[in-house]
Amino acid sequence: MLTIRDAAWHKLAEAAHADFVARMRVHLRKFFPEQCDALGEVKTGQLIEFGITRAREHGFEAERDVCKYIDLMFTFGREFDRNPGLPWAQQILRNRAPADPDRRMRWLHATAIEALRQRARSETK
Numbered sequence: 001m002l003t004i005r006d007a008a009w010h011k012l013a014e015a016a017h018a019d020f021v022a023r024m025r026v027h028l029r030k031f032f033p034e035q036c037d038a039l040g041e042v043k044t045g046q047l048i049e050f051g052i053t054r055a056r057e058h059g060f061e062a063e064r065d066v067c068k069y070i071d072l073m074f075t076f077g078r079e080f081d082r083n084p085g086l087p088w089a090q091q092i093l094r095n096r097a098p099a100d101p102d103r104r105m106r107w108l109h110a111t112a113i114e115a116l117r118q119r120a121r122s123e124t125k
Contacts, residue, residue: 052070
């Protein structure tokens with residue numbers, strides 16, 4: 001029987017984390033190139049780490065959900081989840097219903113898209 005010790009699990013977790021951060025860098029550079037250029041490599045990495053931590057605080061663990069959370073940070077600001085000007089974000093993130101994180105993220109993401117549409121409409125008036 002194969003036994004995996006805690007230290008081995010920790011190394012695997014570190015490798016998975018580093019891989020996710022590297023993929024997030026590529027993703028963010030593709031979809032938010034100006035912001036990544038302005039931040040630079042070090043601060044972009046710090047923002048990714050901050051986003052991972054903050055997403056987990058809100059109950060998001062799946063890579064896809066964490067990626068979307070970080071995308072929202074790049075779109076609405078680092079502290080979008082605490083921004084009083086974005087009450088919809090606070091409402092969804094404080095409300096743990098639905099309990100399924102994937103459903104909550106879909107709700108958050110759809111609401112964010114609608115907020116962007118409303119912003120675009122108000123800017124064209």
